[in-house]
Amino acid sequence: MKIFHKEAQLGEVLLRFVDSYSEPLILFDPERMEIIYMNQPAKDFWGEHSELSEFFEQQEYRNFIKLIHDCHSIEEQRVISYRKDNGSKGVLLFSLYPVAWEDQRVVFLKFNDITEKIKKKEEKRRRNAQLILQDKLKSIDLVTSSISHEINNICNFMVNNLRITFQAWQDVFNLVREYENENGEFLLGGISSAEIEKIIPKLMLSIMEGITRISDTIDDFRKYIKEGLKSESSIIDVNELVKRVVTILNHHIFMHTENFNLNLQEGLPEIRGNTQKLEQVIINLLINALQALPDRKRGIFLSTGIKGDKIYIEIRDEGIGISKDIMPYIFEPFFSTKYSSGGSGLGLYLSKSIIEEFGGEITIKSEESKGTQIIIYLPCYKTDGKL
Structure with missing residues (x-):
């Protein structure tokens, strides 16, 4: 979409209106898809570019052109992303107004760069979300502390019982060996008496590791909640x-x-x-x-x-x-x-x-x-x- 100046086709009153408008304003010929005129704020925004397609992704540009072409009787408002000179992405809020002028249909395009406004709004939303999260974390911390206390009590109880069980097993193992020497190899819980000396300690060790993992997981979660309550x-x-x-x-x-x-x-x-x-x-x-x-x-x-x-x-x-x-x-x-x-x-x-x-x-x-x-x-x- 190239820019052409056709001041001769426009009345002096319309031009004065466009020039006096404080926000960026562009006049389009929707049939030829040409820019008829733009005021100084619009020129300042677009700079030296004479082809607006340079500002938009291909699909965004096609949608943009179609909106202008189809703008006949109602006002349209849209948001479109564009490429800034530094390569980053910006966001424009633009409004389209169809106008009949001396048997010619023209479309006014008013636009504003709302990139920073959106960023500030999102930052505010994020700060508010953080405050809400802090409040929720306080409640979760109270519940987690109670759960952690109960689970750690159970884990300690299991560990103490496991120690007693292991001590008892050492005494039982001597009886198992004596019986095996007198009667030959036999099964205990489906495990050969010849292998049980290796397997039982491994089973008890895996239970101990499981208990430790439960306790560590709860502690890690509590630390995560605690850190979330800190801002420094x-x-x-x-x-x-x-x-x-x-x-x-x-x-x-x-x-x-x-x-x-x-x-x-x-x-x-x-x-x-x-x-x-x-x-x-x-x-x-x-x-x-x-x-x-x-x-x-x-x-x-x-x-x-x-x-x-x-x-x-x-x-x-x-x-x-x-x-x-x-x-x-x-x-x-x-x-x-x-x-x-x-x-x-x-x-x-x-x-x-x-x-x-x-x-x-x-x-x-x-x-x-x-x-x-x-x-x-x-x-x-x-x-x-x-x-």
């Missing part, structure tokens, strides 16, 4: 935080893959920041990675390490990957390929914002059908209290 920064052990996230998502991981790999480098320096926010980022990225897997045979690789003066957290998946067409937009707000399944288009945008709050950065590399690699770099916390 604290010193963070990245490996402990990652382990806690894995525990919380253990069932989700099992549902999506049988090939989950955790590799944590020991002795990492600590970092400083809001624990709950960093947990949210890792949970979000790990869930994204899991949901990208086409089947349970494909793997997830979660690792930590140190590179220079930065700690890194790497999440690599063998999923469907990200197409080249959408890679430039993945960190933009409201961009999502999951709107139909409830996606908001804010996950990666907010994750990037949180990591930048930490003074870090996040990088993404992806190849279609092969997978995606996400690396979070975070500055180490020095002993002198400086980053």
Whole structure:
């Protein structure tokens, strides 16, 4: 859609009206799909571009043109995304008004850039949601504390009984050996008396591990709730935080893959920041990675390490990957390929914002059908209290 100036075809009154209008205003010839005239605010917005298709994605531009062409008798209002000069995505709210002027149909287009307004509205919504979450977490913390107390009491009771059972077993085992020596090999609960010395301790050890896992899971969940109630920064052990996230998502991981790999480098320096926010980022990225897997045979690789003066957290998946067409937009707000399944288009945008709050950065590399690699770099916390 090229811009042509046809002031001669317009009355002086109409031109004065358009020029005096404070908001960007454009006049179209909907039959020829030409821009007849635009006022100074519109010129300031579009700059030196003479082809409006440069501002829009192809499909968005086609929809835009069709709306203008079909605008005959009623006003239309739409939202459309456009490309800014720096390559980022913006959002325009525009209104179309069909007007008959000297036997010629023209369409007025009034528009406003609402990108920042939407961002502020979403930030406000997110802050309000955070306040609501804080209130809910307080209630959950009270309930969790009570449940944790009861479960830990039961776990302690089971451990104590298991110790007594194991001591009794050691005495019984001597009787089993004496009977076997006199009467030959026999079965106990379907287990050969020759093998029972190895199997019973293993069974008791697995029960002990199960009890410990129950207790650790409850403790990790309580820590997650506690951290969610804090807003201030604290010193963070990245490996402990990652382990806690894995525990919380253990069932989700099992549902999506049988090939989950955790590799944590020991002795990492600590970092400083809001624990709950960093947990949210890792949970979000790990869930994204899991949901990208086409089947349970494909793997997830979660690792930590140190590179220079930065700690890194790497999440690599063998999923469907990200197409080249959408890679430039993945960190933009409201961009999502999951709107139909409830996606908001804010996950990666907010994750990037949180990591930048930490003074870090996040990088993404992806190849279609092969997978995606996400690396979070975070500055180490020095002993002198400086980053």
